[in-house]
Every structure is written in structure tokens, then in C-alpha cells.
Amino acid sequence: MNQRAKDLLVSGARELGIELNKEQLQRLDLFAEELKKWNKKINLTAITDDDGIAQKHLVDSLSLLKVVRGPGKLLDIGSGGGFPGIPVQVVAPDLEVVSVDAVVKKISFQKQAVRLLKLTNFTALHVRAETLAESYPKTFHWIVSRAFSDLSSFVSMAMPLMRDDGRIVAMKGRNAAEEIAEAETDLQALGVAVDKVEHFNLPGTEEARALIVLRKVL
Numbered sequence: 001m002n003q004r005a006k007d008l009l010v011s012g013a014r015e016l017g018i019e020l021n022k023e024q025l026q027r028l029d030l031f032a033e034e035l036k037k038w039n040k041k042i043n044l045t046a047i048t049d050d051d052g053i054a055q056k057h058l059v060d061s062l063s064l065l066k067v068v069r070g071p072g073k074l075l076d077i078g079s080g081g082g083f084p085g086i087p088v089q090v091v092a093p094d095l096e097v098v099s100v101d102a103v104v105k106k107i108s109f110q111k112q113a114v115r116l117l118k119l120t121n122f123t124a125l126h127v128r129a130e131t132l133a134e135s136y137p138k139t140f141h142w143i144v145s146r147a148f149s150d151l152s153s154f155v156s157m158a159m160p161l162m163r164d165d166g167r168i169v170a171m172k173g174r175n176a177a178e179e180i181a182e183a184e185t186d187l188q189a190l191g192v193a194v195d196k197v198e199h200f201n202l203p204g205t206e207e208a209r210a211l212i213v214l215r216k217v218l
């Protein structure tokens with residue numbers, strides 16, 4: 001990434017309370033360069049400029065750390081080019097990340113990124129999330145997604161995979177309140193309650209973001 005994008009990444013992360021060290025910055029830059037390279041051949045993202053990658057992919061992914069803390073097992077459903085899982089793993093290596101996507105090429109890219117960045121606590125799996133519960137019943141402390149599906153579908157996929165004391169986190173934009181209202185009946189039927197909603201602007205922009213945190217009603 002060019003210097004301006006790197007500066008946007010550092011200042012954006014700082015606004016989230018994350019002081020990136022030299023090694024983390026180098027890894028995130030390496031990831032961005034690999035993403036741009038692969039994106040010429042396979043469709044990983046519509047965002048191709050350095051500033052956009054820094055803010056809308058890297059900083060946006062790191063915003064998850066406003067509510068997620070390691071150590072623990074984290075599942076990223078429908079992770080595409082590795083968002084939010086890969087940037088989160090770079091900054092929070094104590095999280096054991098499993099990242100799944102239904103498209104094999106996207107998982108091939110993530111596997112290459114894992115090798116390149118030498119991530120040791122990250123597993124990328126080519127699988128549909130609906131079939132995961134057989135191998136990972138009640139496993140995860142955190143189940144997250146960004147730009148994946150409506151809230152009800154995501155939560156119904158996540159529930160069998162989550163530990164009883166776990167949390168589901170849906171990364172959303174300005175329509176979070178409407179999405180919660182729409183899902184209300186389904187959430188009740190699934191035995192899930194909204195724990196909290198964290199509202200903020202994507203650092204360096206005026207774009208609204210919301211992290212919807214949900215828990216099992218015990």
C-alpha cells in the first residue's frame with residue numbers, strides 16, 4: 001500500500017484503541033498486496049484502491065476488536081477474502097480463528113495469505129456454514145460475520161456452533177436497528193437476545209457502523 005494508505009491504517013487503528021506495531025503493519029501491508037494481486041484473477045473485492053483497502057477492509061475488520069477479546073475460539077462465517085478474520089488474527093494472535101467460505105477460490109487465497117503472513121492460529125475451510133455443526137458442535141466463543149446475510153439466517157447458522165457462554169457478533173452498517181427489529185421474532189424463537197449494540201463511525205469517515213452482539217438466553 002502507498003504511504004497515505006498505511007497512515008490511514010495506523011490512525012484508523014489508533015482511533016479504535018489499537019497501536020499497531022511495525023510487524024503487524026508489515027503483515028497487514030503484505031496481506032493488502034496479496035489481495036490486490038489475486039483480485040486481478042479472482043473476484044475477492046470491489047475495493048481495489050489502497051486507501052479503500054486500508055479503511056474499508058483493514059480498519060473496518062479491526063473494529064471487531066471493540067467487542068471481541070482473546071483468548072478463545074473465533075469463527076468467521078462467509079469470510080470471502082479473509083474479512084474480518086485475517087486482520088483480526090494479525091492483531092490478536094491469541095484468538096484461534098476458523099474462517100469458512102463456500103467458494104473454494106476464496107479459501108485458496110486465504111490459505112496462501114496464511115502461509116505468507118505466517119499465521120499459526122488460523123484455519124481456512126472450504127465449507128458451507130450450514131454443515132459445520134457436525135464437526136464443531138458448541139465450539140466457539142465468538143461467531144462473527146461481515147456482509148454475510150440477514151441477522152436471522154446468520155444467527156440460526158451460528159447457534160449450534162456456539163458455546164453456551166459464547167457471543168455472536170454481526171458487523172453491520174447504518175440499518176442495524178431495522179435489522180434487529182426485523183429479526184426480533186426469529187431471535188426469540190432461537191432463544192437469542194441482543195446483549196449490546198456498539199455504534200460508531202468507521203474511523204476517518206462518516207460511515208456509520210454497528211456491532212450487534214447477541215447471546216444465548218440461558
Ligand SMILES: C[S@@+](CC[C@H](N)C(=O)[O-])C[C@H]1O[C@@H](n2cnc3c(N)ncnc32)[C@H](O)[C@@H]1O
Pocket residue numbers: 077078079080081082083084100101102103106127128129130145146147148
Ligand atoms: C459479500 S461476501 C463478504 C465477504 C467478507 N466477509 C467481507 O466482508 O469482505 C459473502 C461471502 O459469504 C460466502 N457465503 C455465502 N453463503 C455461504 C454459506 N452458506 N457458507 C459459507 N459461506 C457462504 C460467499 O461465498 C461470500 O464469499
